Amino acid sequence: MAPPPPSPPPPPRTSAHDREFLRGYDVTQFDRPSVTVDVCVFTVADGDIEVVLVRRREPPFVGAWALPGGFVGIDESLEGAATRKLAEETGIRDIWLEQLYTFGEPSRDPRTRVITVAYYALVPRERLEGQVRAGAGAAETAWFRIVDGRGGRIGLEAREGGERPEMAFDHASIVETAVRRIRGKLEYTTIAFELLPREFTLTELQQVYETILRRRLAKAAFRRKVLSAGVLKEAKGTRRGGHRPAQLYRFVGRGR
Amino acid sequence: MAPPPPSPPPPPRTSAHDREFLRGYDVTQFDRPSVTVDVCVFTVADGDIEVVLVRRREPPFVGAWALPGGFVGIDESLEGAATRKLAEETGIRDIWLEQLYTFGEPSRDPRTRVITVAYYALVPRERLEGQVRAGAGAAETAWFRIVDGRGGRIGLEAREGGERPEMAFDHASIVETAVRRIRGKLEYTTIAFELLPREFTLTELQQVYETILRRRLAKAAFRRKVLSAGVLKEAKGTRRGGHRPAQLYRFVGRGR
DNA sequence: TGAATAGTGTCTATAAGACAATATCCC
DNA sequence: GGGATATTGTCTTATAGACACTATTCA
Numbered sequence: 001m002a003p004p005p006p007s008p009p010p011p012p013r014t015s016a017h018d019r020e021f022l023r024g025y026d027v028t029q030f031d032r033p034s035v036t037v038d039v040c041v042f043t044v045a046d047g048d049i050e051v052v053l054v055r056r057r058e059p060p061f062v063g064a065w066a067l068p069g070g071f072v073g074i075d076e077s078l079e080g081a082a083t084r085k086l087a088e089e090t091g092i093r094d095i096w097l098e099q100l101y102t103f104g105e106p107s108r109d110p111r112t113r114v115i116t117v118a119y120y121a122l123v124p125r126e127r128l129e130g131q132v133r134a135g136a137g138a139a140e141t142a143w144f145r146i147v148d149g150r151g152g153r154i155g156l157e158a159r160e161g162g163e164r165p166e167m168a169f170d171h172a173s174i175v176e177t178a179v180r181r182i183r184g185k186l187e188y189t190t191i192a193f194e195l196l197p198r199e200f201t202l203t204e205l206q207q208v209y210e211t212i213l214r215r216r217l218a219k220a221a222f223r224r225k226v227l228s229a230g231v232l233k234e235a236k237g238t239r240r241g242g243h244r245p246a247q248l249y250r251f252v253g254r255g256r
Numbered sequence: 257m258a259p260p261p262p263s264p265p266p267p268p269r270t271s272a273h274d275r276e277f278l279r280g281y282d283v284t285q286f287d288r289p290s291v292t293v294d295v296c297v298f299t300v301a302d303g304d305i306e307v308v309l310v311r312r313r314e315p316p317f318v319g320a321w322a323l324p325g326g327f328v329g330i331d332e333s334l335e336g337a338a339t340r341k342l343a344e345e346t347g348i349r350d351i352w353l354e355q356l357y358t359f360g361e362p363s364r365d366p367r368t369r370v371i372t373v374a375y376y377a378l379v380p381r382e383r384l385e386g387q388v389r390a391g392a393g394a395a396e397t398a399w400f401r402i403v404d405g406r407g408g409r410i411g412l413e414a415r416e417g418g419e420r421p422e423m424a425f426d427h428a429s430i431v432e433t434a435v436r437r438i439r440g441k442l443e444y445t446t447i448a449f450e451l452l453p454r455e456f457t458l459t460e461l462q463q464v465y466e467t468i469l470r471r472r473l474a475k476a477a478f479r480r481k482v483l484s485a486g487v488l489k490e491a492k493g494t495r496r497g498g499h500r501p502a503q504l505y506r507f508v509g510r511g512r
Numbered sequence: 513t514g515a516a517t518a519g520t521g522t523c524t525a526t527a528a529g530a531c532a533a534t535a536t537c538c539c
Numbered sequence: 540g541g542g543a544t545a546t547t548g549t550c551t552t553a554t555a556g557a558c559a560c561t562a563t564t565c566a
Contacts, residue, residue, distance in 0.1 A: 031329075031330035032288045032289070032290050032291065032330070033288070033291050033328060033330060034288050035288065035289050035291060035360075035371055072289060072360070072371075073287075074287035074288075074289060074362075074369050075362050075369070076362065077360060077361055077362060078358065078360035078371070099357060099358065101355060102334065102355065102358045102373050104291075104328070104333060104334035104373065105333055106330075106331050106332065106333060113330050113331070115291055115328075115334070115373075117358050117360065117371075184444075188440075188444070201518085202518085202519090203517080203518075217556095218555075218556050218557065218558095219518090219519085220519085220520075220521085220555095220556085220557085220558090221554085221555055221556060221557090223518095223519075223520090224554085224555090225554085225555085240564075240565090241517085241564090241565090242515090242516070242517085242564075242565055242566075243515080243516045243517040243518075243563080243564055243565070244516080244517055244518045244519080244562065244563040244564050244565095245517095245518080245563075245564065246517080246518055246519090247518080247519085457545085458545085458546090459544080459545075474528075474529055474530070474531095475545090475546090476528095476529085476530085476531090476546085476547075476548085477527085477528050477529060477530090479545095479546075479547090480527085480528085481527085481528085484527095494537095496537075496538085497537090497538090497543095497544085498537075498538050498539075498542090498543070498544085499536080499537060499538070499542080499543045499544040499545075500535065500536040500537045500538090500543075500544050500545045500546080501536075501537060501544095501545080502544080502545055502546090503545080503546085513566100514565105514566090515564105515565090515566085516563100516564090516565090516566105517562100517563090517564090518561100518562075518563075518564095519560105519561080519562070519563095520559100520560080520561070520562090521558100521559085521560075521561090522557100522558085522559085522560095523556105523557085523558085523559105524555100524556085524557085524558105525554100525555085525556080525557100526553100526554080526555075526556095527552100527553085527554075527555095528551100528552080528553075528554090529550105529551085529552080529553095530549100530550085530551080530552100531548100531549085531550085531551100532547100532548085532549080532550100533546105533547080533548075533549095534545100534546080534547075534548090535544100535545075535546070535547090536543100536544090536545075536546095537542105537543090537544085537545095538541105538542090538543090539540100539541085539542085539543105
């Protein structure tokens with residue numbers, strides 16, 4: 001092989017010509033959509049997936065349940081906006097967050113054209129005890145169990161009385177997309193660990209998988225597979241509770 | 257189980273209160289980012305992945321290579337905008353398209369705050385012969401081979417002389433994200449078939465997999481797996497060429 | 513000691529990888 | 540027939556699922 005020739009220094013990101021153009025650039029020359037973020041925060045509790053919603057106290061959809069979210073600041077990153085709105089409206093902070101999908105049908109918001117970048121978050125149940133409270137723009141926050149309905153639809157569990165909570169905008173569709181994404185990624189990523197505290201037992205891990213996948217897994221095979229993946233490290237103690245104590249593990253990812 | 261009570265009719269999507277509010281709603285009360293779409297069109301040719309780029313003839317980044325894309329119309333869906341801009345700038349139309357990710361770092365465009373919703377598309381090589389041409393806003397279009405560089409980076413193949421084509425904005429990062437996504441989804445979806453014509457041989461299918469995954473696959477195992485998946489139907493003819501002719505297949509998905 | 517859960521061992525069925533044998537075409 | 544590729548068969552190895560057995564704690 002011939003040795004590679006020396007590479008020239010990279011050109012500047014903006015040229016002098018560009019800078020001149022930019023001075024005369026008018027951002028108002030096009031009609032622009034508004035951009036929001038919405039966040040689906042999920043946890044696993046007692047064999048169910050749950051999502052946190054806030055009750056709207058401003059139009060549109062006053063009184064309906066919505067995902068925490070809101071407008072993106074002009075100098076704010078998308079993930080930054082998602083983190084900020086989540087903290088403002090629900091008090092939840094310092095959690096794992098990942099972009100889900102961007103929903104932009106022209107009719108999805110009755111006010112005007114609004115494109116929303118949806119995120120999903122997974123959080124251990126314990127982290128939330130006493131932490132969730134209604135903040136700015138939210139009249140109330142609550143957890144809703146996710147259930148699988150007929151026709152493969154995924155939605156909120158019906159209340160006593162049989163009616164399902166009404167969701168604002170296309171947020172029901174966003175939640176459904178998020179649940180499908182999590183189910184898909186569960187098997188080839190390590191997102192399950194985001195739903196568990198720092199230390200956990202293999203049975204607790206298996207319960208997370210069983211809840212999200214909606215089926216029982218064989219215990220022996222599950223343990224073999226998880227342990228051979230080499231992403232867990234034995235922790236010091238055990239979890240005790242009336243029976244044989246269970247070894248605690250910690251997620252360490254590849255290596256270490 | 258108790259029989260479910262009759263469910264009340266769903267409430268209207270917007271209430272009278274909402275409508276009154278909307279009459280007075282001022283969309284200009286917030287600073288709004290601009291929103292664009294960008295499209296990564298990939299094909300597989302001669303053992304390489306290739307992406308189509310257009311040379312910019314307007315600032316910023318005049319002369320640099322960019323993904324086909326542009327501003328989203330105020331009443332236009334995101335996918336509609338992606339389809340439209342792709343046709344306008346490259347002449348490519350009627351192809352499979354899927355949303356990739358939304359890039360929104362505040363500094364990613366020197367003009368103003370621009371959030372871009374990126375899409376990726378897969379198209380059979382044959383479909384493009386003579387179809388790709390530079391259109392509105394593009395000085396030139398060209399195909400670039402994708403190569404894996406040191407440190408796990410994915411980028412454009414260097415030209416003769418050793419320099420790599422300069423890409424506008426954060427488009428190099430978008431292309432890299434798209435290639436990773438395709439590599440990941442190849443194994444658990446049927447996107448590979450989007451890269452092949454209506455009828456193809458199993459060897460051609462295997463070559464698509466080998467190109468994208470960058471490794472040789474065992475022929476017997478590959479055939480067993482693909483055929484047992486039940487998504488192919490034998491087509492009428494064979495592909496002839498100096499050797500034993502190969503059976504043609506057609507992708508039919510589940511069932512039929 | 514018994515109930516309950518943790519953890520391990522074994523057998524079988526299935527799938528993946530390696531390798532080779534056979535089949536069919538064109539020249 | 541020879542070259543080249545298509546297609547199938549077989550053997551080995553790895554993995555998943557089912558099932559049962561052992562281990563440990565607390566009441």
